[in-house]
Structure formats: structure tokens, C-alpha cells
Amino acid sequence: MVIVAAAIARRARTRWRGSVPASTRRLRAIVERDLQRRYSPEQIAGRLRVQFPNDPEMWVSTEAIYQSLYVTSRGALRRELTKCLRTGRALRKPGRRAEQRRNRVPDMINIALRPQEADDRAVPGHWEGDLLIGKGNRSAIGTLVERSTGYALLVALPDGYKPEQVAPALAAKVRMLPVSLRRSLTWDQGPEMRDWKQIRIDTGIEIYFCDPHAPWQRGSNENTNGLLRQYFPKGTELGQLSEAELDQVADELNDRPRKRLGFYKPSERIAELLDLHPASPSPRLVSPASGLGAVCVRVSPVGHGRTAEPSRDVSNSDTPPGI
Numbered sequence: 001m002v003i004v005a006a007a008i009a010r011r012a013r014t015r016w017r018g019s020v021p022a023s024t025r026r027l028r029a030i031v032e033r034d035l036q037r038r039y040s041p042e043q044i045a046g047r048l049r050v051q052f053p054n055d056p057e058m059w060v061s062t063e064a065i066y067q068s069l070y071v072t073s074r075g076a077l078r079r080e081l082t083k084c085l086r087t088g089r090a091l092r093k094p095g096r097r098a099e100q101r102r103n104r105v106p107d108m109i110n111i112a113l114r115p116q117e118a119d120d121r122a123v124p125g126h127w128e129g130d131l132l133i134g135k136g137n138r139s140a141i142g143t144l145v146e147r148s149t150g151y152a153l154l155v156a157l158p159d160g161y162k163p164e165q166v167a168p169a170l171a172a173k174v175r176m177l178p179v180s181l182r183r184s185l186t187w188d189q190g191p192e193m194r195d196w197k198q199i200r201i202d203t204g205i206e207i208y209f210c211d212p213h214a215p216w217q218r219g220s221n222e223n224t225n226g227l228l229r230q231y232f233p234k235g236t237e238l239g240q241l242s243e244a245e246l247d248q249v250a251d252e253l254n255d256r257p258r259k260r261l262g263f264y265k266p267s268e269r270i271a272e273l274l275d276l277h278p279a280s281p282s283p284r285l286v287s288p289a290s291g292l293g294a295v296c297v298r299v300s301p302v303g304h305g306r307t308a309e310p311s312r313d314v315s316n317s318d319t320p321p322g323i
Contacts (some may be wrong), residue, residue, distance in 0.1 A: 005040055005241070006083055014162075022218065024057065024058075026058070027048075027057070027058055027060065030044075030048070030058075031044055031060065031065060031068075031094070034047070036066075041062045041065035041066055041069075042062045044060070044065060045059075045060055045061055045062045045063075045064075045065065048060060053149045057183040061122065079280070081188060084219040086218060104190075104191040104194065105189055105190075105191065105193050105194055105196065105209065106311065107197070108189065108196075108207065108209040108292050109206075109207065109208050109209065110209060110211070111186055111208045111209060111210050111211065111217055113208065114126075114184055114186065114206075114208045115183075115184065117183075118147060118183070118184055118186075121147050121148040122148070123147060123148065123183065124148045124149060124181060124183075124270065124273045124274075125180055125181040125182060125183035125309040126146070126147045126148070126183050126185075126186070127144050127145060127146050127147065127184065127186070127205075128144070128147060128185070128186045128187075128218040128219075128220050128221035129142065129143060129144045129145075129170070129185055129186070129218075129221060130142075130143055130185045130187065130188060130190075130218060130221050130222075130225060131143070131157075131161055131166075131190065131192060132228055132238065133161075133223050133238075134232070134235075134236055134237055134238030134239065135235045135236060135237045137240075138160075138237075138239070139157070139160070139161070139237055139238040139239030139240075140157050140160075140161040140239075141153065141154055141156060141157055141232075141238045141241065141246060142155030142156075142157060142166065142169065142170055142173070143155070143221060143224060143225055143228065144173065144185070144221075145220045145221045145224045146181070146266075146270065147220055148269070148273065149261070149266045149267040149269040149270045149273065150220060150254075150258055150260070150261065150269070151254055151266040151267070151269070151270045152224050152250050152253045152254055152266070153173060153250055154228075154246035154249060154250045155169050155170055155173045155246070155253070156169065156242060156243045156246055156248070157169055157238075157239065158240075158241075160238050160239070161192050161238075162192065163191065163192055163193070163194035163195045164195065165260075166193070166195075166198075167193075167195035167198050167199050170199055171199045171202040171203050172227070173202040174199070174202075174205055175202065175203050178274075179204070180274075182203060182204055183206065184205060184206045184207070184208060185199075185205050185207045185208070186207075186208045186209070186210060186217070186218055187207065187208075187209055187210070187218075188209065188210050188215070188218065189209050193207075193209070196209075224253065227253060227256075228249070228253075229302070231249050236268070253266070254267040254270075255267055279297045282319075
């Protein structure tokens with residue numbers, strides 16, 4: 001295949017979407033020069049339109065440049081110029097077709113339909129969730145963050161993170177929460193949530209999905225995942241972590257003072273929101289059989305108000321690998 005569409009452009013005076021004729025040496029020279037400057041094909045195509053706004057013979061599509069780089073034929077761009085691309089790939093990696101991207105999560109309910117009380121963080125019980133991916137994309141853990149308090153829960157996925165593995169593990173974790181803390185869950189459009197309807201049936205929690213490529217719509221969760229990388233750096237094998245080990249990490253996160261909470265701790269804020277009485281005997285946020293025994297919220301009077309201190313279950317005192 002060839003380098004730019006000169007001959008056809010002269011006839012049609014419109015942009016040619018194929019690859020580029022070798023006869024247009026000037027255009028070929030500019031494309032090669034800019035590739036050596038580490039311009040992307042998209043930047044080159046856009047810049048040519050700026051430089052030659054009235055000369056379609058000097059225009060070329062982004063795809064034509066890629067074709068000329070990766071499809072060996074007479075007049076093609078030199079293959080070694082692929083090293084100048086950001087990826088540096090010698091072979092082109094095909095993207096997914098539109099039909100492969102579509103309907104990965106059926107019948108999603110968009111975040112725009114989520115109750116207003118979740119948006120302003122006024123009412124507890126609205127959660128954000130995601131996966132934290134481990135070494136070689138072979139393992140993961142689930143992460144849940146309550147929006148109003150920043151309270152975090154971690155979900156072990158020892159068997160993998162396909163939809164049929166994520167749904168029961170996530171449902172089991174959510175069922176351990178009091179009903180008052182099961183208002184909604186917001187997730188991205190990852191295929192692991194294909195069975196979201198079953199999670200809703202099993203737990204009673206409403207599930208909403210973010211817009212594509214909009215991680216800020218789950219900002220609390222994104223921030224928590226960043227904090228978790230202190231414990232689980234990229235390249236960590238996450239499938240080997242037990243529920244107890246993950247509970248210990250969540251306990252430490254919930255014990256950190258947060259600026260947006262006025263330097264109160266998530267464990268303190270969630271205790272206040274549940275209106276726990278100072279004299280009550282260390283109530284748990286979840287069932288003791290849940291594997292979350294490490295997260296006990298004990299409330300005691302301090303000064304003019306109340307505070308909560310997380311007490312740790314000695315049976316969950318093992319330190320997870322890499323911590």
C-alpha cells in the first residue's frame with residue numbers, strides 16, 4: 001500500500017481515506033519527518049490540515065498513516081518508523097470491533113438516575129465499587145467505598161474476577177451490611193458486572209453504572225484504590241489474599257483521619273451516622289460471621305462529642321504479604 005492520496009485528491013478534491021500514493025514525495029517526506037519527531041499519526045494528520053488548509057492533496061487520514069506503517073507494500077512508509085510511535089510496536093494490535101464492545105453489561109441503569117441524596121453525600125448507604133487488578137491481569141480484589149463517610153470494604157476473589165465469580169462474592173459482602181447501609185452501588189461499565197441484576201436480587205441494593213471513561217463519577221473509590229496501592233503495589237498477586245487479610249487492610253484505611261471529614265476517621269463518621277450509643281457493647285457494622293470481625297466500631301465519649309475507635313479481632317492479626 002501507498003503513502004498519501006494525491007492522484008485521487010486531484011480528481012475528487014476531497015480527502016482520500018485509503019493509503020497514500022508514493023508519487024506524493026513531498027507529503028511522504030513530511031509524514032516521515034514528523035514521525036521521527038515522535039508526532040502521533042493523529043497529530044500529523046491534524047497538523048497537515050493546519051499547514052495546507054486549501055490543498056487537499058497534502059491531506060492524509062490517521063488510518064492511512066497507520067496502514068502505510070504496518071502494511072508492507074510498494075511505496076509504504078519505512079517499517080522502522082514504527083519505533084517512533086508511542087507504543088513502539090512492530091506489529092499493529094487490532095482493536096475490538098464495535099459489536100465486541102457493545103452490551104458487555106446488559107440493561108445498565110445510568111448514574112443519572114441515581115437518587116440526589118447519593119450525589120450530595122447527605123445520606124449514608126450509597127457505595128462506589130470497582131476492581132483492583134493484580135499481577136498480569138490474572139487476579140483482582142473488589143473494593144467498596146461508602147460515599148458519605150469514606151468507609152471501605154474489600155472483597156476477596158480467590159477464584160478470579162469473571163462475572164460468575166464477582167457476583168456471588170460481592171453479594172455476600174453486601175448482605176453483611178445493615179439494610180440501612182444498602183441504598184445504592186455505583187460501578188463502572190466493566191464486564192465483571194454482567195450479572196448485576198442477580199446482585200440486586202440477592203441484596204436489595206440498587207446498582208447504577210457510570211458513563212464510559214468517567215472515573216471521576218466514582219471519585220471516592222478511585223482515591224481509595226490509589227491508597228490501596230500502598231499495600232498492594234502493581235504486580236502483586238491479589239488472588240492469594242484471604243478475607244481476613246483484606247479486612248485488616250480495610251480496618252487500617254478506615255482508621256485514617258480524612259481531610260474532607262474534618263480529620264475525623266471513616267470509622268468514627270459511620271458510627272455517628274448509625275447513632276450508636278456510647279454505652280452500647282461494641283456493636284459491629286456487619287455480621288460477626290462475615291469475615292469482617294476486624295472492623296468493630298466502639299464508641300466512647302471524648303470531650304464534647306463522640307468518637308469511635310476501631311478494635312481489632314486478634315484472630316485477624318496476620319499481616320498480608322507485601323504490607
